[in-house]
Amino acid sequence: MSNARLMQGNEACAEGALAAGVRFFAGYPITPSTEIAEIMAEKLPLLGGTFIQMEDEIGSMAAVIGASLTGAKALTATSGPGFSLKQENIGFAIATEVPCVVVDVQRAGPSTGLPTSPAQADVMQARWGTHGDHPAIVLSPASVQECYELTVQAFNFAEEFRTAVIMLMDEVIGHLREKVELRENLAVVDRKKPSVPPDRYIPYVNDESRIPAMANFGEGYRYHVTGLTHGENGLPTGKPEVAGKFLQRLTHKLDPYLDRIQRWEEVELSDAELVIVAYGCTARPVREALGAARREGLKVGLFRPITIWPFPSGEIAKLGGRKFLVPEMNSGQLVGEVERIFGPKNIHRYNRIDGELITPGEILEKIREVMA
């Protein structure tokens, strides 16, 4: 049976969260993300879950972490200014390894910016917005279908790797309506529970997996959760050797899993002389421009990072020797990651920061210019 429906990116994101088993949402209204909260307010109590509108985004992020500690899959959604407010507690979730998903439907900033024109300017904030060294998983959907599927994936990553996962959407994708297939057979992952009795439970054990099993509050495993740097027993420590071991594990905990985490799409890359690296809403005009460019005999392809963090540098490195073009709706954020691999030579940029979309025509013109 086909489960195809016409819906908005934000709706598809909410549906994805429900398919992943979300049972708690805390949020604060902000365009262009509010539809997600509205859908959660309607659906969660029907499913035995909880929706709460908090007094601000800081509180929303805190409530989500609290709920997750009791075992609930928990979500919050916001945009620009709200994403800024959530940062301290996102760091708390990462440091205490409490699974949760944060949706940021990007709008043009800085500050209140151009409400609510599109932008892709939170790429670096999604990576480094909270202070201190930390791992990050950030997903960037380019279609309504992906809003659905990647939200399920975001929860799976959050649960498996015990971290805050960011769904970095944008105003275009969030408000775009297109056909989506609500596939029901998507794999759903739940956090690993302790396999030992409470007296043998080591809440932040540093073993090979780098991901400790997580007991939920109220299940008989009493332990301490703190944003202070802690040892394997969860208690704060000032000892450099204990702190160092914890921070090494935390900051490198995704390393053994990169192959499974990193996702990207390749379009017509095999003979491409110019590789366009584009993500989110900007990948859409690029896709259109490719056809026109090919008809002109220009050998162009698209590399679309889906996990923008961890950035798939290894894959892009395999494309060495070609020219690159990185169009972005910001003044050049992810392009720096491409330059980090190859240096600035032969890496071209195309940026718009006026709240207007990049058009296929603009991309085509840029392709011609770069390949001339």
Added chain:
Amino acid sequence: MFSEISEYFRTEALPHIWCPGCGIGTVMQALVRAIKTLQLDQNNIVVVSGIGCSSRMTGYLDFNTLHSTHGRALAFATGIKAAKPELDVFVVMGDGDAAAIGGNHFIHAARRNIDLTVIVINNSIYGMTGGQSSPLTPHDKRATTSPYGNLERPLQLLAVAEAAGATYGARATAYHNQLLTKVIIDAYNNPGFSVVEAVSQCPVSYGRRNKFKTPADMLRWQKEHGIMKGRQEIGDEEFLIGEIFRAQAAEYTREYEKLRQRLQGGER
């Protein structure tokens, strides 16, 4: 006797960080004695704290404990209680934690009348950061950031709680620690947002700057200035102790459960 209540402590986390003469340990003991008297299931108790000297308490207690971020303890606790209402959730905060950076969460948690038992340890100062003035520092008193005396007036935290919709408010002191235990029990038994202001002493960062020679002087001050509710007039620097207010109102998580039930019955 410590042995009576030692089962509730993580002895491996000791020694604690508090200075000699600090009142936070006394408040911790009152909380633990209240929990013992109430005979609550240790596995079902969550204690949430913010950041500060007071908030370090959670590390020493053998419950499900969450040492969260500065000012946000109530928002974390709201998520816990809303997601799993059967848990007994206590929240411990300093006065800066609760009234300054966390003031907005305090108002809104009270407005929801969510069933949390909240202890605000009021030592009149920012202890952890070394003695800056807090929203509860009395007028004219000295702190490192009010070196000429505090120009501002202190917040009446329990009055704020009542006005915002909390359904239980009480005050006691580290000196009146049996009263403190009693009001924590009453706060727990009130099915709604319940606040206990525990007046405490910080000899190092507050006492020294404000003419208290010893911690004992500060306890004596608490004894002499804490006036049991009931007396009509209170003098300068005096404050009421005991149950300050009590009210009836719908509790948030119970209302939410009613909504779920209603929806399951097909009603919208």
